[in-house]
Amino acid sequence: MKNLKSIALAVVAFVTLTATAQTKQIDASKSTINWVGKKVTGSHEGTINLKDGALVFKENKLSGGIFNVDMTSINTTDLEGKSKANLETHLKSEDFFGTENFPTANLSFKKIVDKGNGVYGITADLTIKGITNSINFDMTVTDSTAIADLKVDRTKYKITYKSGNFFTDLGDKAIYDDFLLKVKLVF
Template sequence: MKKLTLLGLGLLLFISCKEEEKETLVSTTIDESIKGKFEVDSTSSITWIGSKQTGKHSGTIKIKFGEFSVDAGKITEGKFVIDMNTIHVNDLEGEDKAKLEAHLKGDRDDVEDHFFNVKRYPEASFEVLTFTNENGVDMLEGNLTIKNKINKVKFPVSLEKVDDVITLTSPEFKINRTLWGVNYGSKSIFDDLGDKFIDDDIVLQLNIKEKK
């Protein structure tokens, strides 16, 4: 009987631990005090990292304007317009910096597929579709439009209120640029690049602040 009692206690503890683990996995990070419609501040930006065989470069792109609505800590709708003419390189200076920025924007009229071709496509945009909590992580899904091509993207986000300012941020996440026709230097598109290719994945990170 004593052995059965100990076995029962052990089983009860095991079940309790499993229930606690399950509860932890689905815990929410939502701050339900956040509510309202918020206009995006002009200091909001997207950080980017692009890589190739010989290294990588990083920089920012500014959010031109946008707004998002929050109800009980959940993003219900929103749209952000990205100014592609503000592509900025952080890790270079002088002539090298200017050359790479012009290259990314598309400095050759005779090449249609020259990175982002901002003369023809000066803006990109992101429109919110859903906001969910998955295993304790808030996830934002929406339509990302670049070069007039639309694809869904989904990534983790944090929505915080600090000193009465609402901030929407994300950890780093990746998108495959070729899905938007940004094919320059892609070995998945071109066969003759050798080791002079540029990775298809671009790393992005959001830093969006409410306009005061």
């Protein structure tokens, strides 16, 4: 009988916690992901589309999140014409994101620390090209938006094309290992 009461209390506690959680679906059509990749002689920038995602809140505090990014949507915004088409094709190739075999990248929150004033420290699993690594970043959440800047080391995902850490004698052809993502989520 005592075990039955313990189980009943555990079920009530679980239902209460689950009932207080609120999942907010991300509006992918209004959300943005802007990227910047740098090389010795300059940089390139563009966008990537969010496929879908959600943020989870408990007692109005961020408690979870999961997102899927459409890697086939990689777009370059600083070039036009043939140069634009060539870079986008190259970014989608196996030298970079291999979108034919890996059309989606994923981000899943694992740990969230409330820093106050709507700012959260996030530890998440980022999966690119089927490879998952931990990443840390801050996210600022308001009533209907969340923004974050992520710095991603591409070499952790076996994207080593023209990396000075993997190839010698690249000179001014070297591409820096880190790329930046500026994310704005609307929910």
